[in-house]
Amino acid sequence: MPDIIVEHNPSEERLKELGVSDWEIWDCPVSEFRLDFDETEKAYILEGEIVVTPDDKEPVTIVPGDYVIFPVGLSSMWAVTKTLRKHYSYD
Secondary structure, three states: OOOOEEEEOOOHHHHHHHOHHHOEEEEEOOEEEEEEOOOOEEEEEEEEEEEEEEOOOOOEEEOOOEEEEEOOOOEEEEEEEEEEEEEEEEO
């Protein structure tokens, strides 16, 4: 299974290059749920915290300022531990 890629605190220049400010925004309250990706999602965390546990892998904690790539084929459990707000885009 492909790995989650996390880039901590990318520069403003990098965020502009990615076009993050034009991406949709998604909010999610504290909750737990299964999430399986049938396409690659790119996300930039604005607020909150999530612990994503891929099947058969170690949990990954994602916090504000993280740029994350959730690869196609990723099967995971999500624990939103603080209300989440993120920009996101699909390839």
